Amino acid sequence: MQQLEELVSSLREEGFRITPQRVAIVDYLLRTDDHPSAEHIHRIVQKKYPMVSLSTIYKTLDLLKEKKLVNEIEVDGEARFDAHTHAHINLVCINCGKIDDIDEESLNEIQNRAAKKSKYLILKGSFELFGYCVNCKSKFS
Amino acid sequence: MQQLEELVSSLREEGFRITPQRVAIVDYLLRTDDHPSAEHIHRIVQKKYPMVSLSTIYKTLDLLKEKKLVNEIEVDGEARFDAHTHAHINLVCINCGKIDDIDEESLNEIQNRAAKKSKYLILKGSFELFGYCVNCKSKFS
DNA sequence: CACTTAATTAGGAATTATTATTATTAATAG
DNA sequence: CTATTAATAATAATAATTCCTAATTAAGTG
Numbered sequence: 001m002q003q004l005e006e007l008v009s010s011l012r013e014e015g016f017r018i019t020p021q022r023v024a025i026v027d028y029l030l031r032t033d034d035h036p037s038a039e040h041i042h043r044i045v046q047k048k049y050p051m052v053s054l055s056t057i058y059k060t061l062d063l064l065k066e067k068k069l070v071n072e073i074e075v076d077g078e079a080r081f082d083a084h085t086h087a088h089i090n091l092v093c094i095n096c097g098k099i100d101d102i103d104e105e106s107l108n109e110i111q112n113r114a115a116k117k118s119k120y121l122i123l124k125g126s127f128e129l130f131g132y133c134v135n136c137k138s139k140f141s
Numbered sequence: 142m143q144q145l146e147e148l149v150s151s152l153r154e155e156g157f158r159i160t161p162q163r164v165a166i167v168d169y170l171l172r173t174d175d176h177p178s179a180e181h182i183h184r185i186v187q188k189k190y191p192m193v194s195l196s197t198i199y200k201t202l203d204l205l206k207e208k209k210l211v212n213e214i215e216v217d218g219e220a221r222f223d224a225h226t227h228a229h230i231n232l233v234c235i236n237c238g239k240i241d242d243i244d245e246e247s248l249n250e251i252q253n254r255a256a257k258k259s260k261y262l263i264l265k266g267s268f269e270l271f272g273y274c275v276n277c278k279s280k281f282s
Numbered sequence: 283c284a285c286t287t288a289a290t291t292a293g294g295a296a297t298t299a300t301t302a303t304t305a306t307t308a309a310t311a312g
Numbered sequence: 313c314t315a316t317t318a319a320t321a322a323t324a325a326t327a328a329t330t331c332c333t334a335a336t337t338a339a340g341t342g
Binding site: 017018019037038039054055058059077078079 | 298299300301302308309310
């Protein structure tokens with residue numbers, strides 16, 4: 001995960017204007033471990049800048065996506081975003097909706113166990129995986 | 142994959158009414174290997190029953206989902222459905238959008254290879270997997 | 283074979299997430 | 313400081329899905 005200053009100056013160097021809105025959005029995305037929706041980012045950013053509009057959130061997220069600075073995933077027809085652009089998978093608990101990241105190193109272990117146990121994944125929509133949700137404690141089979 | 146008659150009588154046994162609309166929807170889902178959207182199912186079913194409404198499609202799909210007779214996945218913010226309810230994963234080509242099923246036996250092999258090569262999957266949104274799309278021939282890395 | 287009635291339907295309105303449009307504002311270059 | 317033009321706010325438009333309600337009908341009952 002990169003620092004705010006790096007991101008901001010890299011954007012400036014590429015000729016993008018640095019606005020308070022953009023800084024606030026990037027700042028929030030870097031600070032959170034969550035996978036917020038555009039709406040959620042909007043509510044957070046509005047605390048500091050009450051007049052920021054939702055379409056600005058969307059446009060900024062588009063820009064950041066294009067620059068590979070954020071990752072977009074999809075849950076129940078809603079876009080969610082995170083600033084963790086290294087290789088990882090997003091796990092969505094089919095019980096409580098909690099989203100977790102799993103990085104490459106944990107993933108190796110999981111894939112090994114998966115191969116041994118011949119459990120299955122379902123990409124997109126609901127998915128199943130051995131293990132349990134760290135949030136709601138429900139078990140998968 | 143179950144037969145139409147089995148499904149229909151199992152629905153009837155549970156007290157659900159068997160309507161031409163429901164039969165047509167189930168019939169189509171059983172016949173196709175595709176992952177049609179609600180809209181697409183609507184167009185197909187309308188060929189036989191021109192007055193069937195889109196909301197009926199949605200309600201019927203909800204019923205079938207609840208009874209675990211169809212599987213719902215999500216592609217680009219659009220719901221897609223299939224009647225293959227056995228354990229499998231859905232692969233979505235990040236290049237052409239083609240959706241494929243992989244059943245448990247093929248999956249074992251894939252997971253073994255995945256474990257060896259330590260490639261990664263991304264659940265939801267785009268995903269990456271070694272291999273190539275059988276439809277557009279584009280390779281994944 | 284009617285008769286009854288609760289489940290189901292059609293059709294349109296409402297909702298939700300997102301994108302497009304446009305006049306206004308403000309970040310940056312000079 | 314001023315001009316340029318990208319970025320913004322506000323609003324309208326769009327697309328997928330859900331909600332609503334009066335009308336219809338499947339299927340059990342006499």
